Amino acid sequence: NLLNIFLLVLAALSIVGIIFAPGLVRLISPGFSPAAQSTTVVLTRIMFLSPLFLGISGILGGILQSFKSFLIYSLAPIMYNVGIIVGALWLVPFMGISGLAWGVVAGAFLHMLVQLPTVYNFGFRYRLFVDWRNKNLAKIARMMVPRTLSLAISQINLVVITVIASELASGSLSVFNFANNLQSFPVGIFGISFAVAAFPALAAAAKDDKKMIGHFSSATRQILFFIIPATVLLITLRAQIIRIILGTGSFDWEDTVLTMDSLGFFALSLFAQAIIPLQTRVFYARQDSRTPFIIGIIVVIINIFLSLWLAPRLGVAGLALAFSLSTILNFILLWLALYFQVGNLDQAKILSSALKFSVAGLAAGFMVQLMKNLVWPYIDMTTFSGVLTQGTVAAIFGAIVYLLVCALLRSEEFYDFSGLIKRKLSWRKVKVGDQGEVRGI
Numbered sequence: 001n002l003l004n005i006f007l008l009v010l011a012a013l014s015i016v017g018i019i020f021a022p023g024l025v026r027l028i029s030p031g032f033s034p035a036a037q038s039t040t041v042v043l044t045r046i047m048f049l050s051p052l053f054l055g056i057s058g059i060l061g062g063i064l065q066s067f068k069s070f071l072i073y074s075l076a077p078i079m080y081n082v083g084i085i086v087g088a089l090w091l092v093p094f095m096g097i098s099g100l101a102w103g104v105v106a107g108a109f110l111h112m113l114v115q116l117p118t119v120y121n122f123g124f125r126y127r128l129f130v131d132w133r134n135k136n137l138a139k140i141a142r143m144m145v146p147r148t149l150s151l152a153i154s155q156i157n158l159v160v161i162t163v164i165a166s167e168l169a170s171g172s173l174s175v176f177n178f179a180n181n182l183q184s185f186p187v188g189i190f191g192i193s194f195a196v197a198a199f200p201a202l203a204a205a206a207k208d209d210k211k212m213i214g215h216f217s218s219a220t221r222q223i224l225f226f227i228i229p230a231t232v233l234l235i236t237l238r239a240q241i242i243r244i245i246l247g248t249g250s251f252d253w254e255d256t257v258l259t260m261d262s263l264g265f266f267a268l269s270l271f272a273q274a275i276i277p278l279q280t281r282v283f284y285a286r287q288d289s290r291t292p293f294i295i296g297i298i299v300v301i302i303n304i305f306l307s308l309w310l311a312p313r314l315g316v317a318g319l320a321l322a323f324s325l326s327t328i329l330n331f332i333l334l335w336l337a338l339y340f341q342v343g344n345l346d347q348a349k350i351l352s353s354a355l356k357f358s359v360a361g362l363a364a365g366f367m368v369q370l371m372k373n374l375v376w377p378y379i380d381m382t383t384f385s386g387v388l389t390q391g392t393v394a395a396i397f398g399a400i401v402y403l404l405v406c407a408l409l410r411s412e413e414f415y416d417f418s419g420l421i422k423r424k425l426s427w428r429k430v431k432v433g434d435q436g437e438v439r440g441i
Contacts, residue, residue: 001137003059004130010055017048028159029173031166039097046101050108057112060119068200072118074193076111083107146293147284153293157300161319164311172316175255178246179262179320183270186230191274194223195281202285209342212285217346219278221353225413227274228357229364229402233395234267236368240391244384261317269324272331279334291337299330353413360405368398 017024021044025037032040057076064073087103095102131137165173198219205212234241238260246259280292303326310318339345371394379386406414 001129001131001134002140003056003126004128005132005137006055006059007052008130010051014048014051018045021045021048028162029166030163031168042098043101046098047104049105053105053108053112057108057115060112060115063119063122063124064115065196065199067122069118069122070193070197072115073196075114077188079110079114080107083110143284143287143289146289150289150293150296153296153300157303160304161307161323164307165316165319168311168316171255172258175258175262175316176319178242179259179266180323182241182245182259182263183234183266183273186227186234186270187273190223190226190230192277194219194274195277198278199281199285202282206285206287212282213342213344213346216278216282217350220275220350221413222416223274223278224271224350224354224357225406225411225417227271228354228361229399231267231270232361232365232402233368233398234270235264236365236372236398237391237395238263238267240387240394243387244391258316261314262320265317265320265324268321269327269331272324272328276327276331276334279331279338282338283334286341288341291341292334295330295333295337298333299326302326302329353411356406356409356411357413359409360402360411363405364398364402367401368394371397 021041025040025044029037029040061073061076064070083106084103087099087106091099091102093099161176162173165176198215201215202212205215239256242256242259242263246256283289283292303322306322306325307319310322314321335345372390375390375393379389381387381390403414
């Protein structure tokens, strides 16, 4: 029932978007030339097909999460990127730039398709019916309105940033998006994935504050264990990362410097960006979607004002700094709101772990800088392989130092992580041994 209603709503919104694409593009990117706006309209109209597939996929993903089936759910974004890559590599040569847009649509379709077989195995069977009066549908609607408005506010914030960036120097919007995509990678891996995995446990313990805070504390410390070294590596190796991923074609050193500055400012709030998805899910588990929405409105307004103030002074990097400052404020406000609702959040233990990770992170950062300088004289930094070698060697030594310092400081999360690795390795040995015995028999 929910699936069919969503399809109707999304189809209607997509049709509206396709019809009014020219006006939307003029509103969002007033700084674009007429030719660029015309091209953007074509791409926008094509990509308005993707919400249909992503909408279905979102519901399928919700089913998978409720069954605690996270592997297939985690493959969906990968398939989405596969579609985009296919569009860039194989569709563009035949269709021109519109091949990129069709690649996005293909990626959205694959995002949905990869989840269907598992959902089918769980017992889902499609039926063609719509019941607007279903009591469970009404309950979902009441809970999703603040969440939907929160997402809408977030998109409005993105639109405002896009408008500001389009008025800056040529290429500023691309630089902002490049830096944003790079810094989103560790957030997606360590922040969102942990939050998604923790949500069923949080929901099950929603009526037991002590148990729920136990899950929240554990997940928060695990996120920090990974996101702090990721932040250190992103800051110390941002030049290498940008040159390896983006340093081809017309992306010159000036573009690299602009992206480096933006990425550095983005990285300041990685810890907050990674924990916010977990914080909001605690509220959702308590069936409170209103509090994150209200806080979201406050934060977006502040972000817009900061962007308008910082962009003329710092350029595109000012947008990244405004985003980070407002994100940290979002984290603080959500933490305070949760504290006033449930009391102690096990903050003493979280702070103790965070201090250990920070000390280890500083040591890792020092090692990365040392290894960069030690490797540099022996390689050609004007080549892709040289930059890759320097960055890889420095990252490996930095990661080793981080883990060693965590071990010396007796970090509980380090021992949990090392224990998990040992169990995985021992499991593989057992499986290999079993297979050997079968072959011997």
